Amino acid sequence: MPEGATPGHWRRALGIGLIAIALVALPFVAGLAGNSWVRILDFALLYIMLALGLNIVVGYAGLLDLGYIAFYAVGAYLYALLSSPHLIEQFEWIAQALPNGMHAGIWLILPLGAGLAAAFGILLGAPTLKLRGDYLAIVTLGFGEIIRIFLNNLNAPANLTNGPQGISNIDSVSLFGLNLGKKIVLGSPETGSLEISSVTMYYFLFLALTLLLLVVSVRLQDSRIGRAWVAIREDEIAARAMGINTRNVKLLAFALGASFGGISGALFAAFQGFVSPESFTLNESIVIVAMVVLGGMGHIPGVILGAVLLYAIPETLRHVARPVQESLFGAELIPAEALRMLLFGLSMMLIMLVRPAGLWPAAQRQGS
Amino acid sequence: MTDLLLDIRGVSKRFGGLQALSDVTLAVPRGHIVGLIGPNGAGKTTLFNVITGLYVPDDGQFLLDGKPYSPTAVHLVAAAGIARTFQNIRLFGSMTALENVMVGRHVRTSAGILGAVLRTPAQRTEERAIRDQALAILEFVGIAGMANHTARTLSYGDQRRLEIARALATEPRLLALDEPAAGMNATEKQSLRGLLERILQRGTTILLIEHDVKLVMGLCDRVTVLDQGRCIAEGLPADVRLDPAVIEAYLGTTPEGSAHA
Numbered sequence: 125m126p127e128g129a130t131p132g133h134w135r136r137a138l139g140i141g142l143i144a145i146a147l148v149a150l151p152f153v154a155g156l157a158g159n160s161w162v163r164i165l166d167f168a169l170l171y172i173m174l175a176l177g178l179n180i181v182v183g184y185a186g187l188l189d190l191g192y193i194a195f196y197a198v199g200a201y202l203y204a205l206l207s208s209p210h211l212i213e214q215f216e217w218i219a220q221a222l223p224n225g226m227h228a229g230i231w232l233i234l235p236l237g238a239g240l241a242a243a244f245g246i247l248l249g250a251p252t253l254k255l256r257g258d259y260l261a262i263v264t265l266g267f268g269e270i271i272r273i274f275l276n277n278l279n280a281p282a283n284l285t286n287g288p289q290g291i292s293n294i295d296s297v298s299l300f301g302l303n304l305g306k307k308i309v310l311g312s313p314e315t316g317s318l319e320i321s322s323v324t325m326y327y328f329l330f331l332a333l334t335l336l337l338l339v340v341s342v343r344l345q346d347s348r349i350g351r352a353w354v355a356i357r358e359d360e361i362a363a364r365a366m367g368i369n370t371r372n373v374k375l376l377a378f379a380l381g382a383s384f385g386g387i388s389g390a391l392f393a394a395f396q397g398f399v400s401p402e403s404f405t406l407n408e409s410i411v412i413v414a415m416v417v418l419g420g421m422g423h424i425p426g427v428i429l430g431a432v433l434l435y436a437i438p439e440t441l442r443h444v445a446r447p448v449q450e451s452l453f454g455a456e457l458i459p460a461e462a463l464r465m466l467l468f469g470l471s472m473m474l475i476m477l478v479r480p481a482g483l484w485p486a487a488q489r490q491g492s
Numbered sequence: 493m494t495d496l497l498l499d500i501r502g503v504s505k506r507f508g509g510l511q512a513l514s515d516v517t518l519a520v521p522r523g524h525i526v527g528l529i530g531p532n533g534a535g536k537t538t539l540f541n542v543i544t545g546l547y548v549p550d551d552g553q554f555l556l557d558g559k560p561y562s563p564t565a566v567h568l569v570a571a572a573g574i575a576r577t578f579q580n581i582r583l584f585g586s587m588t589a590l591e592n593v594m595v596g597r598h599v600r601t602s603a604g605i606l607g608a609v610l611r612t613p614a615q616r617t618e619e620r621a622i623r624d625q626a627l628a629i630l631e632f633v634g635i636a637g638m639a640n641h642t643a644r645t646l647s648y649g650d651q652r653r654l655e656i657a658r659a660l661a662t663e664p665r666l667l668a669l670d671e672p673a674a675g676m677n678a679t680e681k682q683s684l685r686g687l688l689e690r691i692l693q694r695g696t697t698i699l700l701i702e703h704d705v706k707l708v709m710g711l712c713d714r715v716t717v718l719d720q721g722r723c724i725a726e727g728l729p730a731d732v733r734l735d736p737a738v739i740e741a742y743l744g745t746t747p748e749g750s751a752h753a
Contacts, residue, residue, distance in 0.1 A: 351591060351594055355595045359584055364546075364570075365544060367570030376605060
């Protein structure tokens with residue numbers, strides 16, 4: 125980095141500092157308007173993690189995956205099964221083996237979930253190595269549906285997933301003895317107290333993991349493997365002629381992308397305390413693909429922007445559509461849900477027409 | 493013809509009812525530049541694709557540097573030391589020129605996921621070396637000034653050079669160029685010729701498909717002529733251009749005194 129050694133450096137440090145302060149302050153500011161707004165922030169972070177993971181597969185390696193939510197489901201169900209009474213209630217031998225109940229902690233489940241999702245990623249990647257574009261999209265779409273339908277039906281002969289009812293009573297995350305499921309109160313009533321809600325604590329956990337996955341994404345991008353992914357996306361035959369083992373490199377993309385999904389899925393299950401197959405529909409997969417594509421494929425800031433906008437805009441509309449209409453027209457003319465879908469679809473069309481490379485695509489480095 | 497880098501014999505390739513290559517023999521002596529010419533549809537590019545593993549041959553023996561190699565996987569052929577360019581340029585369009593060449597270093601480097609994520613000292617050293625070597629190669633082919641430009645935006649001639657640079661980055665023993673001068677004007681051809689001569693001086697052997705007979709005759713040490721999937725002539729350029737079979741293949745007949753191409 126030869127250019128702008130001092131002023132650029134300071135501006136950069138200042139920018140990072142301001143962003144850090146904003147990220148820390150965000151849940152407290154949102155909390156003033158109600159915990160449901162902090163909840164929206166939490167989910168936005170989950171979606172950012174998902175979008176970052178899918179960005180590896182779709183953005184870097186150019187492999188269109190329409191079944192990505194399956195990995196989120198794998199992570200979520202893994203956490204649910206290993207941190208809820210469900211398995212103990214269903215299987216006598218597990219109950220006997222674990223007299224204290226099933227409480228695998230987050231430290232165990234996060235790596236396990238990432239690994240299991242990666243294995244599922246390879247399971248999906250291996251048979252589809254020769255497929256590209258729309259053909260790959262169809263197979264991955266089928267894969268996503270297969271996982272969901274399995275979860276929906278694996279309540280018989282042995283009740284593994286509890287079928288459409290889903291699994292409840294999932295433990296909340298417990299970090300160093302701190303249960304994130306319960307709010308904590310700092311200080312005493314006399315001196316004035318600060319209350320930190322559960323959703324706020326989850327916000328910081330999710331933020332930490334999002335930053336971790338962000339660093340992993342950035343570092344992979346500027347690496348030998350990252351360049352191999354992009355090379356495959358740009359021209360697979362030329363990539364092979366350069367000695368890239370496209371089979372292995374593609375499987376790596378599938379596995380790594382899937383592991384991001386597994387991590388966010390496990391967090392999702394802990395946060396919700398409940399999972400059911402209907403959280404993992406094709407529609408969710410499509411929304412995540414839309415986040416990556418509308419934001420700017422392969423460009424991390426764009427992908428984050430896409431995830432935030434596509435999640436936050438509909439959620440915000442859900443909250444404000446009715447009051448705004450009532451104050452303007454005296455009545456709710458269009459139901460909030462309909463308006464949401466209408467504006468969502470409209471904005472997607474507009475973005476693709478006006479900015480076909482995404483809202484914030486990678487800069488084209490040209491001109492001197 | 494003692495020291496052969498590439499020695500292939502009896503290569504056949506059939507696509508359905510079309511016998512694209514039949515019993516083709518090609519010998520490339522080390523440190524030399526060999527031309528592969530022939531009319532359109534003669535099978536030159538098919539032979540290239542067979543040599544580099546893109547097409548699986550029906551038959552044939554392949555020796556690289558005296559050792560048999562089986563051209564069944566493209567990336568293994570690249571690892572064995574054969575790099576190629578493509579007739580219709582196949583760059584990684586949205587990557588910069590530098591990144592394109594850095595991809596070429598892939599096969600000679602080893603950092604994996606863990607190294608990249610943890611930024612281990614070994615990975616950082618390797619990454620720096622990849623960048624420096626890529627820059628040096630861009631310098632060598634004469635487009636170092638374009639390093640940070642997106643490949644897609646380069647001029648046609650520079651794109652051809654970039655493809656050669658990317659191939660050189662794999663440290664090939666044999667550089668296989670598929671019509672590198674196609675679409676170039678006289679000046680560009682002249683400077684391409686200079687580049688190929690400098691590559692030869694570095695000790696890299698070159699196999700060249702080219703339509704421009706003048707370029708081939710002026711540059712190549714030996715020439716093999718293909719027609720309808722068969723070798724019809726092989727030898728020194730001066731001999732080959734006078735070969736009646738070659739003249740017939742190009743012109744259809746053998747009129748007297750037409751050899752002044």
